[in-house]
Amino acid sequence: xxxxxxxxxxxxxxxxxxxxxxxxxxxxxxxxxxxxxxxxxxxxxxxxxxxxxxxxxxxxxxxxxxxxxxxxxxxxxxxxxxxxxxxxxxxxxxxxxxxxxxxxxxxxxxxxxxxxxxxxxxxxxxxxxxxxxxxxxxxxxxxxxxxxxxxxxxxxxxxxxxxxxxxxxxxxxxxxxxxxxxxxxxxxxxxxxxxxxxxxxxxxxxxxxxxxxxxx
Amino acid sequence: xxxxxxxxxxxxxxxxxxxxxxxxxxxxxxxxxxxxxxxxxxxxxxxxxxxxxxxxxxxxxxxxxxxxxxxxxxxxxxxxxxxxxxxxxxxxxxxxxxxxxxxxxxxxxxxxxxxxxxxxxxxxxxxxxxxxxxxxxxxxxxxxxxxxxxxxxxxxxxxxxxxxxxxxxxxxxxxxxxxxxxxxxxxxxxxxxxxxxxxxxxxxxxxxxxxxxxxxxxxxxxxxxxxxxxxxxxxxxxxxxxxxxxxxxx
Numbered sequence: 001x002x003x004x005x006x007x008x009x010x011x012x013x014x015x016x017x018x019x020x021x022x023x024x025x026x027x028x029x030x031x032x033x034x035x036x037x038x039x040x041x042x043x044x045x046x047x048x049x050x051x052x053x054x055x056x057x058x059x060x061x062x063x064x065x066x067x068x069x070x071x072x073x074x075x076x077x078x079x080x081x082x083x084x085x086x087x088x089x090x091x092x093x094x095x096x097x098x099x100x101x102x103x104x105x106x107x108x109x110x111x112x113x114x115x116x117x118x119x120x121x122x123x124x125x126x127x128x129x130x131x132x133x134x135x136x137x138x139x140x141x142x143x144x145x146x147x148x149x150x151x152x153x154x155x156x157x158x159x160x161x162x163x164x165x166x167x168x169x170x171x172x173x174x175x176x177x178x179x180x181x182x183x184x185x186x187x188x189x190x191x192x193x194x195x196x197x198x199x200x201x202x203x204x205x206x207x208x209x210x211x212x213x214x215x216x
Numbered sequence: 217x218x219x220x221x222x223x224x225x226x227x228x229x230x231x232x233x234x235x236x237x238x239x240x241x242x243x244x245x246x247x248x249x250x251x252x253x254x255x256x257x258x259x260x261x262x263x264x265x266x267x268x269x270x271x272x273x274x275x276x277x278x279x280x281x282x283x284x285x286x287x288x289x290x291x292x293x294x295x296x297x298x299x300x301x302x303x304x305x306x307x308x309x310x311x312x313x314x315x316x317x318x319x320x321x322x323x324x325x326x327x328x329x330x331x332x333x334x335x336x337x338x339x340x341x342x343x344x345x346x347x348x349x350x351x352x353x354x355x356x357x358x359x360x361x362x363x364x365x366x367x368x369x370x371x372x373x374x375x376x377x378x379x380x381x382x383x384x385x386x387x388x389x390x391x392x393x394x395x396x397x398x399x400x401x402x403x404x405x406x407x408x409x410x411x412x413x414x415x416x417x418x419x420x421x422x423x424x425x426x427x428x429x430x431x432x433x434x435x436x437x438x439x440x441x442x443x444x445x446x447x448x449x450x451x452x453x454x455x456x457x458x459x460x461x462x463x464x465x466x
Contacts, residue, residue, distance in 0.1 A: 003422060010426035011459070081429060082385040087294040088433045096382060096431035165430050168445075171453025175446055 013073045014169050016066040022159050024063050032200040039132055039212035046128040071107045078103055099161050102154040109151030133213055139204040152197045160190035221246035223255055224310040227274055229324045241266040252299035253278050276325040286374025290325045291316055296379035316379040332373045335391040339418045341398040343408040355406040368401035370440040380437035389423030393434035397447040416458055425451050
């Protein structure tokens with residue numbers, strides 16, 4: 001009798017990608033979206049989040065560990081595929097390739113981003129205002145802004161297309177019509193969430209942002 | 217009449233299971249309505265390559281010549297398909313012919329598809345009816361169920377879906393999309409359904425259903441148009457239910 005270890009690993013990978021990692025992505029982009037309403041609104045939102053009790057424990061258990069599992073197991077999945085879009089240039093086969101490419105980009109981006117922000121906040125005991133200023137300084141550099149835009153779009157694509165695959169992998173969307181509708185639904189989600197994310201990044205990059213911060 | 221036309225073939229050859237693959241070109245006289253098999257037969261009749269050298273004839277497998285046995289599957293102009301339905305008039309020349317390298321190459325275009333048979337054995341792709349007494353007539357099947365099962369039953373284990381799948385390769389142990397369709401075929405049979413959990417359990421073993429990455433190449437490549445991705449998603453649904461059922465019952 002063969003074991004079902006890889007089946008369970010794959011299902012856990014799929015589940016963690018949605019709950020909590022996917023949920024956290026949406027929450028994170030929602031908070032960042034407050035930056036479009038000015039530095040003050042963003043700082044208030046960050047302060048509210050930091051009020052949550054046992055936040056560090058929650059972050060480790062519900063964000064860091066699931067992300068670590070999803071990332072490492074995801075790399076294993078990505079590098080086992082032999083991509084063949086040259087011979088099979090169909091939409092789904094491109095999505096298959098892009099899911100793996102954006103997964104790797106997102107993982108690299110997230111490691112860098114967590115180091116630059118969350119680890120920095122913990123080590124240097126930054127306040128919410130200092131964190132907002134740090135982000136504004138980073139994003140006013142056009143090179144870093146471009147890298148952040150790439151990382152953001154990759155993450156949102158990986159989430160949206162991953163949701164499509166999640167619904168197939170758990171047997172929710174079974175037939176071709178359900179899967180086609182799902183493609184459109186998650187396509188729209190991709191556009192909306194990307195728009196939110198990009199406008200937040202551009203809000204941080206505005207020169208007025210630091211001025212607003214000083215007035216706050 | 218017009219001058220003699222030629223069919224230009226570039227065949228990836230291999231002299232034995234451990235041989236090194238090499239390419240050989242052939243220019244064979246064109247006839248009307250040729251398929252790739254008749255082109256290969258022409259090489260067999262007169263095994264001379266495009267340089268005019270006498271070579272060993274190209275080896276291949278074929279039986280039915282009407283796309284129902286699956287024996288003549290090979291990679292033609294980059295796409296895995298049956299050579300018998302590959303019409304020369306509809307192919308871009310030079311025609312590149314290669315073996316399906318997902319399988320061990322025996323010689324030239326002949327591959328060993330045993331792994332597919334092993335996969336069918338593993339998931340028990342049959343209906344156990346043999347016993348010591350007569351089981352009587354089987355239950356009737358509803359028409360819509362019959363239509364679904366008929367589509368699944370068209371599988372000829374040709375290997376095209378494995379060749380097309382990006383997750384079937386030397387780094388992965390995926391047993392292939394076709395077998396998922398066969399699990400659905402036998403699990404949807406009223407008598408076969410008595411053993412459906414056994415088949416599902418085997419399908420969820422190492423290299424099973426979970427290795428699917430939803431590239432959906434299988435359903436596009438399948439020469440018989442088998443709804444493989446629907447079978448996969450249906451099996452995913454069965455697996456989800458089975459998983460919870462197993463956890464919640466002691």
